[in-house]
Amino acid sequence: MSADRYRAAGWWRPERVDDLVLRHAEALADRCAIVQEQRRMTYRQLTVAVDSTAARLRLLGLRAPEPVLLQLPNSIELLVLALALMRAGCPPVLAMPTLRGHELSPVIATLRPAALAVPPRSRAFDHTEMARRLIGEHDCVRTLLAWEDLHALCAPGHGEAARVHTPHPQDIALHLLSSGTTGPPKGIPRTHEAFTSVIRAASEVSALDRDSVYLAAIPVTHSFAFGHPGVLGTLAGGGRVVLARSADPAHCLDLVERERVTHCALVPGLAAQWLTELRDHPRDVSSLRVLQVGGAQLDPAAARRLATGLDCAVQQVYGMSEGLLCFTRLDDPDDLAATTQGRPAAPGDELRVVDHAGRTAPPGTVGELWTRGPSTITAYAADVRPPEAFGPGGFYRTGDLVRLDDACNVTVVGRVKDVINRSGEKIPAGDLEALLLRHPAVCAAAVVAMPHPLHGEAVCAVVVASGSGDDVPRLRELRDFLRAQGIAPFKLPDRVEVVAALPVTGVGKVDKARLRRTVAALVAAGRPDPAGQTAGGQESPSSSRSAAAGVSS
Ligand code: AMP
Numbered sequence: 001m002s003a004d005r006y007r008a009a010g011w012w013r014p015e016r017v018d019d020l021v022l023r024h025a026e027a028l029a030d031r032c033a034i035v036q037e038q039r040r041m042t043y044r045q046l047t048v049a050v051d052s053t054a055a056r057l058r059l060l061g062l063r064a065p066e067p068v069l070l071q072l073p074n075s076i077e078l079l080v081l082a083l084a085l086m087r088a089g090c091p092p093v094l095a096m097p098t099l100r101g102h103e104l105s106p107v108i109a110t111l112r113p114a115a116l117a118v119p120p121r122s123r124a125f126d127h128t129e130m131a132r133r134l135i136g137e138h139d140c141v142r143t144l145l146a147w148e149d150l151h152a153l154c155a156p157g158h159g160e161a162a163r164v165h166t167p168h169p170q171d172i173a174l175h176l177l178s179s180g181t182t183g184p185p186k187g188i189p190r191t192h193e194a195f196t197s198v199i200r201a202a203s204e205v206s207a208l209d210r211d212s213v214y215l216a217a218i219p220v221t222h223s224f225a226f227g228h229p230g231v232l233g234t235l236a237g238g239g240r241v242v243l244a245r246s247a248d249p250a251h252c253l254d255l256v257e258r259e260r261v262t263h264c265a266l267v268p269g270l271a272a273q274w275l276t277e278l279r280d281h282p283r284d285v286s287s288l289r290v291l292q293v294g295g296a297q298l299d300p301a302a303a304r305r306l307a308t309g310l311d312c313a314v315q316q317v318y319g320m321s322e323g324l325l326c327f328t329r330l331d332d333p334d335d336l337a338a339t340t341q342g343r344p345a346a347p348g349d350e351l352r353v354v355d356h357a358g359r360t361a362p363p364g365t366v367g368e369l370w371t372r373g374p375s376t377i378t379a380y381a382a383d384v385r386p387p388e389a390f391g392p393g394g395f396y397r398t399g400d401l402v403r404l405d406d407a408c409n410v411t412v413v414g415r416v417k418d419v420i421n422r423s424g425e426k427i428p429a430g431d432l433e434a435l436l437l438r439h440p441a442v443c444a445a446a447v448v449a450m451p452h453p454l455h456g457e458a459v460c461a462v463v464v465a466s467g468s469g470d471d472v473p474r475l476r477e478l479r480d481f482l483r484a485q486g487i488a489p490f491k492l493p494d495r496v497e498v499v500a501a502l503p504v505t506g507v508g509k510v511d512k513a514r515l516r517r518t519v520a521a522l523v524a525a526g527r528p529d530p531a532g533q534t535a536g537g538q539e540s541p542s543s544s545r546s547a548a549a550g551v552s553s
């Protein structure tokens with residue numbers, strides 16, 4: 001059994017995530033652990049809050065091993081609740097605030113959470129109303145943890161709260177959600193022993209220690225900012241976490257200056273905006289030591305511009321919520337750090353590059369990356385192993401096209417999975433195409449990536465109209481239609497092209513490579529889409545800064 005091997009090698013240790021994260025709490029009791037706006041929480045307050053909250057969750061009737069879905073913005077409440085749930089043996093399911101019913105309903109059906117915690121109502125969207133609807137559809141959910149009640153639920157109590165449950169290190173600590181390559185997200189179960197090994201390895205290569213100040217600029221519900229190494233790695237190192245209320249570069253850079261931030265993780269689009277913001281409004285960012293950039297392709301020239309412009313180490317991160325995490329090292333030569341996405345952080349992770357038939361590709365050539373080892377899951381929740389995700393030998397098929405050098409440094413050059421990576425947020429094409437086909441004016445649809453100056457890639461829907469003349473589907477109408485189907489706003493098409501027929505390959509499949517070339521040429525020529533202009537925006541405008549967050553809030 002590979003799990004026994006990982007334990008024997010010491011890669012998996014008998015420890016729990018909440019214990020690892022709070023291991024310095026006694027020694028650093030009066031040091032600040034978390035900052036959110038004007039609120040500051042010490043390590044002592046954090047520990048008491050976690051224990052008090054775990055006890056209150058029990059009073060609410062939640063029992064191990066019932067999961068609880070957390071769809072919360074960056075907040076002290078999110079961190080306290082996640083740690084309390086792990087301590088109570090009720091695995092938190094981390095869901096991005098951008099997800100909607102279309103994505104969440106299948107997750108709830110599979111993981112069967114007993115409670116949902118949702119963000120406050122905003123002008124753009126009413127999460128409470130969505131949660132009520134989901135509760136009506138899924139009888140497993142007994143409790144709505146409304147935002148208004150979370151402050152009291154997560155406050156430090158008076159007196160010592162007894163530890164309510166001590167999960168086993170082999171128990172599931174939490175569920176992350178996959179970005180979904182063929183459909184809605186799938187649950188990624190992470191045990192305490194496996195997740196702590198990832199946190200430890202990622203923290204070490206990021207040089208997180210007691211002097212570190214980590215800015216959570218992107219949503220903490222994404223694994224990159226949660227435990228890769230993110231806020232959990234920072235706390236496990238005895239450092240301080242600063243929670244940004246949004247990924248807006250001006251807000252984040254104000255926080256860097258005010259809190260003397262040393263570490264931050266960003267997607268490439270946001271990192272580029274930091275330079276623009278600093279050029280227009282200079283600030284003192286001399287405290288910055290490490291800027292981690294990942295989630296989407298960072299071009300080597302952009303990596304060099306960032307390192308010079310911010311005068312700090314730019315650490316490329318390539319990985320996935322399913323487990324594998326590669327980092328360039330802080331002492332790597334500049335050229336390697338700019339041109340590769342690094343090598344695995346954890347010992348024992350195997351990388352294999354394969355050709356289209358699943359055979360090992362010759363060294364140095366491009367192929368799909370398969371991985372297995374202590375960092376990576378061997379099945380999704382409910383033991384689901386779709387063949388496009390798991391290959392022979394228990395390898396996880398990343399769907400990414402890479403090249404490896406002799407030292408196992410990964411360079412990502414493309415992907416075989418039919419997914420659009422819009423500022424780090426992944427849009428499975430097939431999922432969107434199926435929804436577009438429900439529209440009465442659409443009789444065929446193909447969704448492809450188009451180049452975008454801010455997001456790297458944006459979503460172009462190429463459709464064949466059922467009718468003619470007035471029945472041609474227009475962008476606004478299709479976006480409204482898709483929104484009404486309950487999909488996440490970042491998946492809405494940015495552009496629609498209406499064609500007479502979709503091009504097909506020799507074997508009769510839609511020729512997406514050709515469509516991508518055609519759309520890229522139209523974008524390069526600056527031709528507006530005839531079906532109603534390129535989208536001005538998502539629920540918050542895509543031209544606005546915060547929408548480039550990939551992992552946008
Ligand atoms: P997620 O599970 O949401 O973190 O998405 C993982 C996927 O994001 C990977 O399989 C890649 O397709 C993509 N990805 C992550 N980091 C990078 C990177 N540094 N360069 C290119 N693609 C990346």
